Amino acid sequence: MTEMSPVTQSSAAKAPRTPTLPDAQTVTAVRHYTDRLFSFRVTRPASLRFRSGEFVMIGLMQKDEKTGREKPLLRAYSIASPSWDDELEFYSIKVQDGPLTSRLQHIEPGDEIILRPKPVGTLVHDALLPGKRLWLFATGTGIAPFASLLRDPQTYTDYEEVILTHTCREVGELTYGSELIESIRSDEMLEELIGEGFADRLRYYPTTTREESPKMGRITDLMRSGEVFDDLGVKPLEPGTDRAMVCGNLAFNLEIKAMLEEYGLREGANSEPKEYVVEKAFLD
């Protein structure tokens, strides 16, 4: 597929070096969006199989202060690329005093990161019962697993309509998502696989809360007021037709979970698929 990634066009990869880290993968591209957000692509281990929407542990080596020995510093990261992609893409926060991202934000093509090839997670198609409309509710970097699912043809063969909502504080924090949606809608290979007009079945609803944009407000408030349903011309969620995946901060996840339960949807899991699934975008 062509031009699927907002990252690829940004930087030329240095020639990969011989891996020196345990589970090392080589960075092939990096793109910075704001002073708090960036994305990057790395080589994919030949043996790594994952389901779109899953996460893995990635990181860098760091010196243990007591022993002086180098040891891995790992954090959970959603894979943002789809399962068919030759490389892996990640979308990351930069926490200025964060143990990992204070350093990870400086990676460049040719550098190595550690990637433990054990994907897990609940934001997968297998954890939902069949439905007609799939809602993907994200805040901040919570869009990452949906960037994977939205590039997976199965998402459009399983559902008649797919709605991505993305709420961020500022307009610049929406760039990764808006470019992603644009690239999917114009992807000829996806259209060939799924059928003409598939792009019309993908709806995108970005909102900001602290900087002016065409649609302002928390998605939860816009659902309570009914504005989001009016804007999109769809009915509020119902368990017979609607399925939902949620990924954001803990307070957002809890709030929207309670709302989904009120609509009559029940939380699913890999072992017991139901109408919605939730995963934290980070540990608060």
Ligand SMILES: Cc1cc2nc3c(=O)[nH]c(=O)nc-3n(C[C@H](O)[C@H](O)[C@H](O)COP(=O)(O)OP(=O)(O)OC[C@H]3O[C@@H](n4cnc5c(N)ncnc54)[C@H](O)[C@@H]3O)c2cc1C
């Ligand atoms: C299942 C899961 C999947 C995750 N996927 C991603 C991902 O795809 N991209 C990503 O950037 N992070 C993701 N995270 C968070 C990630 O694991 C790290 O917390 C993050 O990389 C920061 O690491 P750190 O060591 O710099 O700081 P940490 O010590 O881990 O975090 C410091 C503080 O920064 C804030 N913070 C951490 N992560 C975020 C974030 N993503 N957005 C806003 N604030 C944050 C929190 O307040 C946290 O207490 C995920 C976490 C979980 C549990």
Ligand SMILES: NC(=O)c1ccc[n+]([C@@H]2O[C@H](COP(=O)([O-])OP(=O)(O)OC[C@H]3O[C@@H](n4cnc5c(N)ncnc54)[C@H](OP(=O)(O)O)[C@@H]3O)[C@@H](O)[C@H]2O)c1
């Ligand atoms: N984004 C920034 O510019 C920025 C800058 C410096 C530091 N930080 C710190 O970084 C951390 C993460 O910030 P973040 O902006 O990435 O993520 P965040 O705080 O999770 O906010 C992301 C979006 O989710 C919304 N949201 C939060 N709780 C919600 C809820 N219960 N229901 C519905 N929507 C909800 C926020 O709206 P509201 O705006 O209404 O909360 C915001 O639009 C925070 O601790 C923050 O203090 C962020």
